[in-house]
Amino acid sequence: KNEVEQSPQNLTAQEGEFITINCSYSVGISALHWLQQHPGGGIVSLFMLSSGKKKHGRLIATINIQEKHSSLHITASHPRDSAVYICGADGLTFGKGTHLIIQP
Amino acid sequence: DGGITQSPKYLFRKEGQNVTLSCEQNLNHDAMYWYRQDPGQGLRLIYYSQIVNDFQKGDIAEGYSVSREKKESFPLTVTSAQKNPTAFYLCASSIGAYNEQFFGPGTRLTVL
Secondary structure (H helix, E strand, O other): OOOOEEOOOOEEEEEEEEEEEEEEOOOOOOOEEEEEEOOOOEEEEEEEEEEEEEEEOEEEEEEEEOOOOOEEEEOOOHHHHHHEEEEOOOEEEEEEOOOEEEOO | OOEEEEOOOEEEEOOOOOEEEEEEEEOOEEEEEEEEEEEEOOEEEEEEEEEEEEEEEOOOOOOOOOOEEEEEEEEEEEOOOOOOOOOOEEEEEEEOOOOOOOOOEEEEEEEO
């Protein structure tokens, strides 16, 4: 069974700061998923990656297959980025999420 | 509009009653998933189906049952055997196994 760990569990930052959320997993996977969950519960898929790096707007996701580690970065953070960010191994086993608050 | 729907948004049931949660998608996706979310626990997989008439247990399948008779539909029944059924239930679908998942809005079940 894959064990997925995220850090930090909670993160509060000021608007404009560079944000990094980390995810590690214990067993090799086909793809690592990053999700965003807003208050109210709705979940949106941000990235699915199996190697290297992907970028979408101010969001960047990287993965190191050998290290079994992925990071999600947010550049020029904004209060609307406040949400819970969740990583998942193959979309089947997920971490507990990182609760991000961006203060104006 | 293509998407994935869950109904109802809020559901209340008495202890000991079975209840079925609906999940429908018109994205022509082969794979569908059910997750449970509790505060501080993240998403936990209950069941998933990669194709019609086939499904696999996830990490917390005890007390739940599913069916996949149609590609578009993957209903979840929470049985009276589930010890602590009050939770937020999310359904998702993907074009195939391990592909990007699209999530429904969720059903918040409260058992009184």
